Amino acid sequence: MNNTPTFDQLQDQHQSISRDSLARAVWSTILEPGDHEAGHLIAHMNPAEALEAVLTGKVETVDGIPVRPIRDRAIPRYSSGTVNMAFRMAARYGAELVTPEHPNWPTRLGDLMFNTPVALWVRGNTELLADEVATAIVGARAATGYGEHVTMEITAGLVERGHTIVSGAAYGIDGMAHRAALAASGRTVAYLAGGVDRFYPSGHDALLSRIVETGAVVSELPCGAAPTKWRFLMRNRLIAASTKATLVVEAGWRSGSLNTAGHAIALGRPVGAVPGPVTSAASAGCHRLIREHIATLVSTAEEVAGL
Template identity: 65%
Template sequence: MTDTSTTALETIHQQHHALTVDAIARVILSSVLEPGDSEAGKLVNTIGAAETVRVIFDADDDRASAQLRDRARPRFSIGGIEQALRAASRFGVTLVTPEHPHWPTRVDDLGENAPHALWVRGNTEILTDVKTTAIVGARAATGYGEHITMEIAAGLVDRGHTIASGAAYGIDGMAHRAALASGGRTVAYLAGGVDRFYPSGHDALLTRIVEAGAVVSELPCGAPPTKWRFLQRNRIIAANSGAVLVTEAGFRSGSLNTASHAVALGRPVGAVPGPVTSAASSGTHRLIREHGATLVTNTDEAAEL
């Protein structure tokens, strides 16, 4: 065990007594590693978060590879971690770890790719809602796609479902808005820190979600969204939902990535068909034809997922 890791854990623990050593270790891991780092995840599942931090910073411990150390150690900064925790306090962010009563155990299905911690603005209890349906789709949504998304999301809320999505423009935003307009609960998963709402054009929407639901990220406050983080964010949307519904998506839409994660996790996947001439629905048709997605045309069929 090196002075670096020992000092980090002890110094931060002295400043944040409300956090356990395990929670502090998970803050460090979420700060120095990219989401879904499987080697680190395997270590955490085997020896725990605190010991994983010690192993990463101990050059003589062969339980961690040189590659893992090369990924993590250059990004380590006590100042940076303190800054993330101060921002969390300023924005009313709750750190949710497996020790927290509202840790969503469904994400544990991700195994070594599971998040180390979740940073949450809003109601943490919503993360444990059993009847959670993810509704995702294209950013460049058509009027048809937005209309069917609004109808199905509102109908699911009426049936007691919580709506999860990724807060993007297009289908995601409509799913959140429909849930809020129906007086329902909704969760938005971000690819960057929850102190920086993204996209910025959804600042007002995300503020409303904080008040009536939860805005969640596995990345600490201050972390910017990147392409890789968007793709990794999708695995959490899929994991912490009972089913995933793609209402409109082009052939290469990122929402197909969410559906892929759902299939890998054994979650039911539904897809709404569109006009065969519409490129905006070519992705949902592909899900139905090639990947066994259930064809969904209304709220009742969505609820059956």
Template identity: 60%
Template sequence: MSMFGLKESEVANLVRAVSAPGDLDHDAIEDRFARATWSGLAEPGDRLAGRAIQQLGAARALSAVVEHRDAARFAAELSADGDPVPEDDMRQAIERWLPRLKSDTALIALRQAARFGARLLTREDALWPTRLNDLDWHAPSALWVRGADAALAGIADGIALVGARAATGYGEHITMEASAGLVDRGYTIISGAAYGIDGMAHRAALASQGLTVAFLAGGVDRFYPSGHDSLLTRIVESGAVISELPCGSPPTKWRFLQRNRLIAAASMATIVLEAGWRSGSLNTAGHAATLGRPLGAVPGPVTSAASAGCHRLIRDYDAVCVTDPDQMAELAPLERQARASANSDGDLTSESDDRAGGDQSAGQSDSESRSGPADADAPRNTETTRLLDALSTRSARTTDDIAARSGLALATVRAQLGMLELDGRVSETERGWKQAASSSLK
């Protein structure tokens, strides 16, 4: 028997190898394999992919792509709930997915996951971080995980600590105290494993014998940054390393921006400890604000450019000014702490509740006005970002290869390459296209 044109027994064995112990029937195996495939077929945050998976089911949606279903028919199926999908949008989505539709891609990812001891999590799993469901159509189709079950369960009590890569001694000191203090209070530390603030947050949590979770922008089989290989290995031993991308996927600038939405969504609250005016951590803050999550920022010296982003969040985007672990914990009290406070005080309408955004009058009520940081720091043209991510300054690549790497439609790739060539950012050779060294995104 076959499954999506592949040998069912091989698919079943690989799916079971990366799933939690238990009986999986044919439908469960088909769904998990389809979700694993979708995690590599569509770029993170692809709205139409998420909608197709939710409305049709992962397997049925994948079958529609495999069968090269007509865009009009596909759009009509998704529009059955009364919210129409423009046929042109559906056609562009299919054109984005098709360059990556190769029969053995998901099998390779599953084999690599099994080799590294990674697991595949879906919404049906007990350890699935349920707050990610708040992303709705932008939620991941599946998660690839390496680490301990206790850490995955601990995400329910997680607080995100994020900040600049180019951290100062002040920022690292504040982060160390914040992470250790929150761990002592029962929180799990969530961050992105980057240099600077992220790395210090993870290290301090581990040093305090606490739980910490790192969300990556590439596959969990290839740790990034490479300088944090030993740190991420330690996190795997007692915490968890998570990605929505299958094993073998490289990190790109676009994927870092999309990874930030998972950090914000999975956490009870997000704290920005140190950030410059246009720091990437403000992107995470923007996602947290849009989702209605409590947002805090640690002030720094008014003369420090490294804290300008935190001051911007406090002044313009209603972030709560926090200076110690107690104030950070007030943003998102743990359930047991909230019960204890209710028993001792009689109610939860205290100053700490106001600071935590309990009535959401200042902290979360106006998510549109608070989404500024994410918008301000996002690239003006995400298609250009994704295309440049897919190009090399040394090796020429064909348009088909670029389309598969970027997750863009072939027609879009060709049009964008023409514009970028006029700007001098790319050049065409006999073997394909290359990126000009000076246009590399930092």
């Protein structure tokens, strides 16, 4: 492979960045989100030592973790060009690297244990990441007029109560939650499944640009990374983990919003679900959450705030 520097050589090129933060930035370019084995390795050692163990191949196991499989996944993606490009693109788009060393690191993410992101790339106000009063609002992309109305009403009520609104910027309920928060002059954070340089979906380019101005757009992937199905699913764990509660407004039987709710439940966080017409397929997932006692039935901002 060409252009594969040691970590010390990379450090020489980025002397203004701490060793820990640089290692985390490198990890973000070579790992897929939710790499449990790599997360275990990083937690057991530290980001820089774990990276050196993987790059050199001199260590076979650490705390019972085989290093070779991690190395096999990471090495093909590793190069100084990739790392340098991540920083250049971050500078171009005004993205900031946020790591656990940063004062605004969202400590709630630590509940993900070995699935905690190694770093975050953020455009906008990083202070919102550490907001203690943050609520996730997610739901169907094919939202109904009813779902959008309820989302608008509940979001406005939560903003009035000082909540930061967190979602995934998708069409439908996610987008309405962000718009309603902005309309109420509230705070909102969008977690993306790709780099923060490429707004997705493209139809929400203007919306995400507005969020950057007063809120924050966040990804665990560096600029240039494309969204994939796996990355969307893993992104959902960040929405659930970064907030005190998750609200599902509308969700079909197999909606991705149920994945977010599942992450919240696994973390021991409360989940609320808004009921809808029994004839509406867009509410089937919400009814399922309520029927199986996974979520609490809620219909107002006051009830969501009380979760």
